[in-house]
Amino acid sequence: MRFSFLGKRLLEAVFIVFCIITINFVLVRFMPGDPVVHIIGEDEYLRLEAEAPEVIEEVRREYGLDKPIPVQYVTYLNKTLRLDFGNSYRTKLPVLETVAFRMRWTLLLTIPAIVLSALAGGTLGLRAGWKKGGHLDTIISPIMLFLNTIPTNCMAILVLMTFAFQLGLFPISGITSGGLSGLAKAIDILWHMTLPLMILVVLRTSSYYMLMKSTVQSIRDDEYITMARSKGLTQGQVLRRHVLKNALCPYLTSVCMQFGHILGGSMLVEVVFSWKGMGTLIYDSVNTKDFPMLQTCFLFIGVCVVLFNLLADILNMCIDPRIREEGHHA
Numbered sequence: 001m002r003f004s005f006l007g008k009r010l011l012e013a014v015f016i017v018f019c020i021i022t023i024n025f026v027l028v029r030f031m032p033g034d035p036v037v038h039i040i041g042e043d044e045y046l047r048l049e050a051e052a053p054e055v056i057e058e059v060r061r062e063y064g065l066d067k068p069i070p071v072q073y074v075t076y077l078n079k080t081l082r083l084d085f086g087n088s089y090r091t092k093l094p095v096l097e098t099v100a101f102r103m104r105w106t107l108l109l110t111i112p113a114i115v116l117s118a119l120a121g122g123t124l125g126l127r128a129g130w131k132k133g134g135h136l137d138t139i140i141s142p143i144m145l146f147l148n149t150i151p152t153n154c155m156a157i158l159v160l161m162t163f164a165f166q167l168g169l170f171p172i173s174g175i176t177s178g179g180l181s182g183l184a185k186a187i188d189i190l191w192h193m194t195l196p197l198m199i200l201v202v203l204r205t206s207s208y209y210m211l212m213k214s215t216v217q218s219i220r221d222d223e224y225i226t227m228a229r230s231k232g233l234t235q236g237q238v239l240r241r242h243v244l245k246n247a248l249c250p251y252l253t254s255v256c257m258q259f260g261h262i263l264g265g266s267m268l269v270e271v272v273f274s275w276k277g278m279g280t281l282i283y284d285s286v287n288t289k290d291f292p293m294l295q296t297c298f299l300f301i302g303v304c305v306v307l308f309n310l311l312a313d314i315l316n317m318c319i320d321p322r323i324r325e326e327g328h329h330a
Helices: 002-030 035-040 042-051 053-062 069-081 095-130 135-148 152-166 182-219 223-230 235-257 259-273 278-288 291-319 321-329
Strands: none
Touching: 002 069, 002 291, 035 042, 035 053, 035 291, 042 053, 095 135, 095 182, 095 235, 095 259, 095 278, 095 291, 135 182, 152 182, 152 259, 182 235, 182 259, 223 235, 235 259, 235 291, 259 278, 259 291, 278 291
16 A cells, blocks of 8 residues: 555655646747747847847757757757756756755755754644633734744845844855865854854744644544543643644644745845855856756756655655555545
8 A cells, every 4th residue: 555655645746746847848838939048138138139149059059959849848858867957058057966956055045944843843833722812822823923924135134234234143145155174164154154044944934834723733633633622632642642633734734835936935045145055056047048948947946846745645654644545545
């Protein structure tokens, strides 16, 4: 049953990735105008059209745009499977090399943010949802609701102005001060990432708190919870064995599904703090109309979201065996 469930989810993930790749192919070729314009940018296209039209034809041949659409599609799939995404028109460097380098800095920021905010939001939401109207719920819920409404860029600018500009406790921008190595460099990177990480953790914690709280409140009066309490189990035992176990499935699914959202949120934080990750790469690529780089960034982000959703299915299957049994019967 387990392998049947995993196989079904894996096939779905592969199909979704295939759709993402296909959409990437369709976007550049079926947008209005010459596809080369969307690859090299309108300004560069007009300049080359006047000064060196042979370069435009060279680009067209490089991307196979001079061939029929079905042939282009097969070629594009072949290049994608070989991770051949061409070169950036802004830096002339291989796109894959640049994206891989930037992705590690974004993951360094977002993965700790996801883990810390999920743990904090889940713990607080579990306690507040169990005792509706209690002290924790009364004090924390309005604060979390307020934080959940603050735009990411606004909080980033406020925190930057307060702790970096006025108090001078943290660096204004960048990943590292440079000229360091070993442990000193690692500590310096942690110092630089403190503010952007804090912002992501605070904003995501508020969202995860509201989700866990509402989930726990919806199941706290169910029959199996009442029966567990009537057996004389302590509050901690009821929360761990029954409430948390049943609330974890929708919670983990939401946390994994919001991985793509936190990547978008981190883009605004990265731009404000000049953190050289995927966010600033996308921002710079949009400004310079570096379409090959943008295309690859969106593909990588889409694949990451699919993989995290697959991870959510696997974790849910491990927590609740009924899920794989339902998947087997379906």
